[in-house]
Amino acid sequence: MALLSKGRLANMMLEKLERIPKGFTPIKDMVIAQLGAIGTLSTKKDLNDAWDVMKKKAVKLHPDKFILDGRKSLCWNDGSVKVLDKKITSANFKKLNELAELEGCNVNSMVGKLMTFYKKNNK
Helix, strand or coil, rough: CCCHHHHHHHHHHHHHHHHHHCCCCCCHHHHHHHHHHHHHHHCCHHHHHHHHHHHHHHHHCCCCCCCCCHHHHHHHCCCCCCCCCCCHHHHHHHHHHHHHHHHHHCCHHHHHHHHHHHHCCCC
């Protein structure tokens, strides 16, 4: 029987994660250590399940601080890792990033500009 629910444990982990200084590694070990007795008394399976939930929340709530790498590991977002949108080809995504960089904006606003341009010219 679990000591805490997966969601509650994940929320506790997220609270601890937000207090860790940027750049500290290994992140998971530090978060679990910060849980104290809860981390010690929880099973490895419960901790791993809660960690999987928490890292998705962390990336969603703090995309400026955290990122999931290609192996779905939680990493600090230092700007060096580019997240590829898997719904478009990598070649097109790279071209879109280059175009956004030339225009001095991010990909999201570039897509908005391209859609506006397309709509204006295809009426």
